[in-house]
Amino acid sequence: MGHYIEVEAGIKVFVEDIGSGKPVVFIHGWPLNGRSFEMQANELALNGYRFIGIDLRGFGKSDKPWSGYDYDTQASDIKAVVDHLGLTDFALAGFSMGGPIAIRYLSKYGADEVDKLLLLSAAAPLFTQRDDFKINMEAEAVDDIIEQIKKDRPAFLAQFADMFFEQKKSNEFLQWFQSLGLEAAAHSTINAAIALRDEDLRKELANISVPTAIFHGKKDQICAYELGEEMEKQIPNSILVPFKDSGHGINADEPERFNTELLSFLNSTGIKKEN
Secondary structure, eight states: OEEEEEEETTEEEEEEEESOSEEEEEEOOTTOOGGGGHHHHHHHHHTTEEEEEEOOTTSTTSOOOSSOOSHHHHHHHHHHHHHHHTOOSEEEEEETTHHHHHHHHHHHHOSSSEEEEEEESOOOSOSBOBTTBOOSBOHHHHHHHHHHHHHHHHHHHHHHHHHHOSSOOOHHHHHHHHHHHHTSOHHHHHHHHHHHHHOOOGGGGGGOOSOEEEEEETTOSSSOHHHHHHHHHHSTTEEEEEETTOOSOHHHHSHHHHHHHHHHHHTTSOOOOOO
16 A cells, blocks of 8 residues: 655655565665566565555655755654654665665664664665775766756756666666656755765664665676675674676665565575675
């Protein structure tokens, strides 16, 4: 079923709620929405889990206000959904931009209700380089992306799809992927890109107290694999699970292995490291 949940006066986000059992809350990446996890929703429901897929404000079926695309506000929106649905003992899974939002959620609200964290191709702890952090793209590259979005957003999304996946996809799949990005508002896409460019979570990693799985593609062209290695170094009780044949879109590049590792971590039966 779908819920429209008010997260702030006059602002509602859309939440897909499928299956029953232990909840797994998914936070999507930029500039997509919760439907990007459709293969996981089905698999989790079949295996006795409750899939909670949130469309962040500005994306998918959610309201698209002018402001609120910083990580603090997005984390606050997640908290409003958690409270509204009365979720406890849930796993929190953040993909790409959803990764740092999940980390910020734990920083702001603690881990009393969260028992596991999944960071999936996460844009953390930083998406852009600093003087003392030389991993991933430079801030100017995000500025260029923003200009491309302003000039021709559909064309940018087509180009972005080519960077997103390592494995060849059908034209129909790529069109579907692009359509997810077009469901967002242009201003939401731009303002969230600014958050990606500017936010810094380096001081928050050491405080993560829950078991954490870091899934990352070795051929990721958007969030470099080195980000996954950095997160594993800094997050206590974490494990890095490399996807050697994947780019950024690991759940579509290696879907069977992704779902197997996802269920393995959720079931706490251990994760097999692959080099």
